Amino acid sequence: MFIRKDGRGKEELRKIKIIRHYNKFAEGSVLFQIGDTIVLATASIENKVPPFLKGTGTGWITAEYSMVPRATKTRNIRDAVKGFVSGRSQEIQRIIGRSLRTIVDLKALGERTIWIDCDVLQADGGTRTASINAGFLALVDAAYKYYKKKWFKRFPIKDYIGAISVGIVDGQKLLDLSADEDNIAEVDMNISITGGGKIADIQATAEDGPFGEDDFLELFKISKKGISLIIKKERDLVGQIFKEVGLNI
Numbered sequence: 001m002f003i004r005k006d007g008r009g010k011e012e013l014r015k016i017k018i019i020r021h022y023n024k025f026a027e028g029s030v031l032f033q034i035g036d037t038i039v040l041a042t043a044s045i046e047n048k049v050p051p052f053l054k055g056t057g058t059g060w061i062t063a064e065y066s067m068v069p070r071a072t073k074t075r076n077i078r079d080a081v082k083g084f085v086s087g088r089s090q091e092i093q094r095i096i097g098r099s100l101r102t103i104v105d106l107k108a109l110g111e112r113t114i115w116i117d118c119d120v121l122q123a124d125g126g127t128r129t130a131s132i133n134a135g136f137l138a139l140v141d142a143a144y145k146y147y148k149k150k151w152f153k154r155f156p157i158k159d160y161i162g163a164i165s166v167g168i169v170d171g172q173k174l175l176d177l178s179a180d181e182d183n184i185a186e187v188d189m190n191i192s193i194t195g196g197g198k199i200a201d202i203q204a205t206a207e208d209g210p211f212g213e214d215d216f217l218e219l220f221k222i223s224k225k226g227i228s229l230i231i232k233k234e235r236d237l238v239g240q241i242f243k244e245v246g247l248n249i
Contacts, residue, residue, distance in 0.1 A: 002170035004181070006035070011175045013164070013226050016233060018134075020141060028142030032134035035178060036124035041134035043142035044115045045151075059109025059156075061139070063096035063116040065089050065131055071123040092128045093118075095201055099132050099161060099192040100139060102200040108156035114142060125179040129163035132192050133230055136161050140238045147245060155245035160195030162230035166219045168211065173218055175226045187211050191223045195231050195249055 008014065014035030023029035028043035049060050066089055069075045079085050096116060116139060118131035140157055147155050165177045168187040182188060189204040204216065242249055 002172050004174070004178075006178070008176075010172055011222050011225060013176045013229055014178070016230070018137065018233065018237060020137060020237060026138070026142070027145050028138035028140065030134045030137040030141075032130050032137070034126060034130050034133075034176070036122060037120070037126050037130050038122040039118055039120050039127060039130045039134045041116060041118045041131060041138045043135070043138040044117070045142055045146060046113050046115070047111070049111045049113050053111065057111060058106045059104075059112045059114070060106065061097055061101045061104050061114050061116065063093045063100070063118060063131075063135060065093040065096060065118045065120075065128070067120040067123060067127070071120045092131070095128055095190075095192075095203070096131050096135055099163065099200040100135055102198075103136070103157060103159040103161045103194055104139075105154070105156045105158055108152050108154050110152070112151075114139060123179065125177050125182045126165045126190075129165050129190055129192070132161065132163035133234075137234060137238060140241060144238075144241045144245070155242075155247060157242075158247075159249055160231045160234050161192055161200055162195075162227035162234065163190065163192035163201075164223055164226040164230065165190050166223045166226070168215065168219070173215070173222055175222050187215065187219070189216075189219050189223070191220070191227070193224060193227045197224075 017033040019031040022031040026042035027045050030041050032039045116135040120127045143156050166189050167177045167185040169181050169185050186208040191202045192200040
């Protein structure tokens with residue numbers, strides 16, 4: 001029987017610590033730690049949009065993701081030094097952007113872009129899902145700051161969103177995989193779900209042969225349990241903002 005090194009139960013999250021307003025310059029910033037994974041997310045607003053949105057009156061949410069050189073056991077070379085963004089980083093930043101756009105009223109932004117920059121300071125599994133959680137909180141704080149300045153006619157955030165990893169390790173279905181667990185998982189799945197219970201993004205990969213529908217549905221059920229706990233923490237932190245702007249979510 002597989003026993004988790006940190007002694008957690010199969011459906012137990014690692015300990016979460018969150019610090020808002022971590023960076024004094026960014027419109028929104030959050031240091032998000034889950035277990036030994038630590039992500040710093042900042043949200044920055046600029047008064048322009050990608051060319052395909054010019055003249056539409058619609059805004060955009062986009063993300064960049066990277067790991068600092070010693071986020072892992074051995075030193076990584078920065079993308080800037082390599083001269084290109086790795087395929088993995090491109091994939092993850094698209095996932096972050098897609099997930100966050102599902103809970104934003106892009107018309108309410110006007111022709112503005114909010115950049116979500118996610119830097120992994122320490123990686124021990126679940127960096128992409130931690131980035132979505134951190135990015136959401138930074139996004140809410142940034143949007144609120146400029147809502148109070150009357151940049152937006154209505155608050156552009158429509159719902160909460162949370163993300164977590166699940167997987168099958170040694171035949172057991174586990175919530176919130178650490179790096180050691182992820183490295184030997186037969187199935188690895190990352191999922192983001194809104195506060196209203198709708199799916200924003202799912203990535204599910206069979207690492208050691210295909211898996212069945214029953215396995216998928218059970219993993220999905222476990223992930224919902226974990227995400228509900230994450231969203232509860234988000235409500236505790238930014239719920240007052242949604243109340244102030246008149247949203248009962």
